[in-house]
Amino acid sequence: MSFTLNDKLVVAISSRALFDFEEENRVYEQGDPAAYEKLQRERLDVPAQPGVAFGLIRKLLALNTERERRVEVVILSRSDPISGLRAFRSCREQQLAIERGVFTRGSPPFRYLKPLAAHLFLSANRDDVQEALAAGFPAAHVYPRSTAQAELRPDEIRIAFDGDAVLFSDEAEQVYQASGLPEFMRHEVQKRDIPLAHGPLKPLLEALHRLQKLADDAATMRIRTALVTARAAPAHERAIRTLMAWEIEVDEAMFLGGLDKGTFLREFQPDFFFDDQLRHCESAREVTATGHVPIGITNHAS
Template identity: 35%
Template sequence: MDDMIEVIVNTEVRQRDATEAITIAISARALFDMEEEHELFLTEGIEEYINQQISNEDVPLKEGIVMPFVKAVQMVNVKLLERNPEEKQLFEVILLSTHSAESGLRIINSVNYYGLDISKFCFLSGKDPTKYLLSHNVKLFLSACESSVCNALKKRIPAARVMQQDIQTAGNQLKVAFDGDSVLFSDETDVVFKEKGLDEVIKYEKNLEHIPIGEGPFKAFAMILGEMKKKFSPENDPICTYLVTARSGNDLGVRAIKTLRNWGLKIDEAFFMAGSPKGPILAHIQPHIFFDDNASNIEGARKVGTPSALVPSGCI
């Protein structure tokens, strides 16, 4: 194998207008459940991995955690084109693999098997998969690799790490749930809370009530969804967004709500959980993806089948 080869496959027919597309980059290990294959790579080495992928080229990979999200995103594209056949501001999904094109045919075959509209496949032969994110104008990056996610966040690209899990999603809308602090919002309030405790953080928020909270790593992606929602009437809106925050409504909710208002970001449903577990409400919502920076919130969400993506802190 020539490990210097990098291959980017464009499926010309599906290519979006790069200036207007909302590009989402997903690693192959996020889209497909490749845990057995990854384990083989780790234990037996790259040659065994390649041989296994080639000999199973026609065997579709198992659906992974991000698959329902990708299908829902593509449903939104259909709705956008129904509304306006000339619509250019569509989601574009590109797939990144750190393996070579030689072993990538199974991935391409699997994408075709599930009928997914993936416009580009990038096979990077061990190279950093985040190095093309900026040139592809990526607006969201989902990966199973924590260091790749951190690298993307350093480039100021909304990014989160997923792990394979049992998933339960429902509904005919794209449903995206966001945590507040350190996800939509910056970590400024988290820092005060960790350093000084709840009483002081309540005073801090009260004093700054009229000043928006800093922008978090996922503000930009939430704004994109917010803008897209404006194209639809409420009864035909194919996107539903949720804020599920540990903040309490009475003490800590005011500044959060005023911040969203200041940004012009309309969130469909907001849940101020006052520190209660988020799992039960997420089990009810059944979003296609939930973003949180807190590992125990992610664990609670995973337990109820919510596809969960960790936004690691400390990368930036």
């Protein structure tokens, strides 16, 4: 029987999000791909150090057991195949059970997200992330120099999500940007019983929720999720009712009404946080590994 990705949480990740290839990337960005490839060949036997998303990926892979493989991680990268060889060797050195990868040597890699049926694409290349989101795939641009928190809770995966334009569509955010806070509140109260359309990272939260339900008392790795949103009462109700309509639960919900998210994330201690607004990402990256979801009206306006 052939291997299938059905019923698995599938994460596609660029090699630079998984490992610290920042020095090599600076050579690449100088506009000389040949020099970049030469450097990677020279370092073929030098294992790369962990990157910003390494801790999250290691924990997700720990959800797999000898009896059941629940998570599949695939390296999806613009690097050339020989540079990919270094990435796989680094996985082996770091004891990451990653067996699959696609290396496109400068060609946009997002088109391979469809056959992978990926629930998330993490990349340090903003253009690749934007192309993936525009094509309808869940994706986030990682901050390579974000603070990592994954070592704080070795037996628990903690992931925090913004709401509008991340888990939900940016319908309500459009109202806020066009008409201000009072109209936003009226709009959300009037539509509190109408679920919001799904946003780009709903598939990830849905898959995590499914894995939570599979956990048993013998599980060595737990999952905890949080909604961290600038919404405040009474606009909070539509967000919660939307999750109820989706039959998805989160473990914690923070309705901050404009308060700085970073200070609350410091207490929650997530392994990763996703937000669509750069100002929230800049605050969060001082606290935890952070992914920007560059979609919706706030990003179009910029």
